[in-house]
Amino acid sequence: MSMPQPDAPETMRQDVDWARVREDFPLLGRTVHGKSLVYLDSANTGQKPAAVIEAVDDFYRRHNANVSRAVHALGSEATEAYEGVRGKLARFLNVRADELVLCSGTTFAINLVAYSWALPRLQAGDTILVSRMEHHANIVPWQLVAQRTGATIRVAEIREDGTLDLDALRTAMTPDVKLLAVTHVSNVLGTVNPVREICREARRRGITTVVDGSQAVPHRAVDVAAIGCDFYAFTGHKMCGPTGTGALWARRELLATMPPFLGGGEMIREVSFEGTVFNDPPQKFEAGTPNIAGFIGLGAAVDYLQGIGMAHVEAREAELLAHLTGALDALDGVRIFGRAPEKAAVVSFLVEGAHAHDLATLLDLEGVAVRSGQHCAHPLLQFYGVAATCRASLAFYNTHAEIDAFVAALEKVRRLLG
Structure with a gap:
């Protein structure tokens, strides 16, 4: 290297x-x-350094086992490595590891918020504010929620130069707005939105914020704590990591009140036919066997990017x-x-x-x-x-x-x- x-x-x-x-x-x-x-075409998917490829190969050759299920040596090694990646990502973004839900990427992460946070809370008369420059992954889930709850979608418009009209955005933050979805960096225009300022204005008005960080995390230092949003989603394959990896960061107090998105193994603590006791977040939202090798590769990608700076x-x-x-x-x-x-x-x-x-x-x-x-x-x-x-x-x-x-x-x- x-x-x-x-x-x-x-x-x-x-x-x-x-x-x-x-x-x-x-x-x-x-x-x-x-x-x-x-x-x-790196905005579509980033290329992978040899260190990432070798990390995935090494896992399958020497450590392949499922996580959080076995006490044998391979199972312990796989679990330790997998959870170690959660810690790396948390430090990379300046967040707590127990607030980071590992998932397949931004699309899954935003859908998790839509179905587990927005769907149980929104109702007719509520508004979801979405910017004109959003990727479909930060539009379609909110449309589905709106159809099922009676909420309304409102569009925050942009200027001809591709910047978000911040004055119009503030004006659009009326009392009926319960959720604001905005991209950190536009995948088409390259516009870097002032998400810290936007989230501060939304917080003053009691509006929950979801930031799509897919095009930001691979290309600049991102301090999620400093941004002050409620949810932040990103994808691993755009930041030199394998496909099928990514994460959702959410405030701990929000995760604690959200019902599970998927049911199955790992997200439970105890199951009986009379009912199920769910695991604590973030595991509550991580049903089934994850992309273990992919996350091992993503951890190597984080190391690589931090090695450059x-x-x-x-x-x-x-x-x-x-x-x-x-x-x-x-x-x-x-x-x-x-x-x-x-x-x-x-x-x-x-x-x-x-x-x-x-x-x-x-x-x-x-x-x-x-x-x-x-x-x-x-x-x-x-x-x-x-x-x-x-x-x-x-x-x-x-x-x-x-x-x-x-x-x-x-x-x-x-x-x-x-």
Whole structure:
């Protein structure tokens, strides 16, 4: 491994050797259609360093057993490692470990809040406030709750530059609003929302807050305690970890009052046909055998990111974003969606006269992987009056040379389509 030690104080670290960091990612060395791969789809899923791949492999080769069920050596090893990841994630986010529910990712986490917190509490006359820029995972669960309770969905609108209209948001926080759902970072626009300020305003009004942190946790230091929200959800596969991993953080007092979302093993303390005594949170919400190997890999991903330092990650990606934005701005006929002053390394764009899917398909033939479509954000694209966009999303393992290769490929594709 080329990383500094995970517990090294960030202020003591020297500049990161990004070329060596890149070597830690085996997939980035492959070719596609005979061309060197340029992977610009990290907002969709992040690539995995060798340390993560090896951690998963090592678990299956040497420690594979179920957790919290066996007293034999393998069972104890698996349980200790699995619960150790909960502790790592808690320290990574500055929260208590017993407030962190391990689950398959943000979609599951938000649905857990919807069915276990919102469904028993909301009623006709209540309002759920949701921002225009939300991923479907932070829209659809609330629509389902609204249909079953009679609550109403209200939309917090955005400005043309992709920023949230904070004045309108405050105005929308009327006494009937019981829940506010907002993304920390937009997966389409890259907009970094001032979630600490938003949650403070909501708390003053007695509004419960749910923050989608999927696009924040992989790219910047996140202090959930400082944000002051009630629920915070994130996904492991976007932060260099395996798919099928993630977590929901929730205030302990909320978890204590929420009924279980799923029933089965691990979430119980005692079962009889007369009734069941449930486990304490967070285990109360973790029914069944979890993705043990995946979480072992996620723990390795946390170690890896901390080894680099999240401040270094954020600074590197800001540098790459400036390069990419400047290069696209220099091209005629390219429209970029989202110009927020504080923005993550995501650029959604269109080229005049070209369909997003055609662009992405032809770019793929040049070895460049970008996403095309509506990015699970139909209401947001409707705001801009477009059916689809291309999205180039960067991570710290990308390079300036890759950005130049992407721009050259884009110019070639434009000529083909012109």
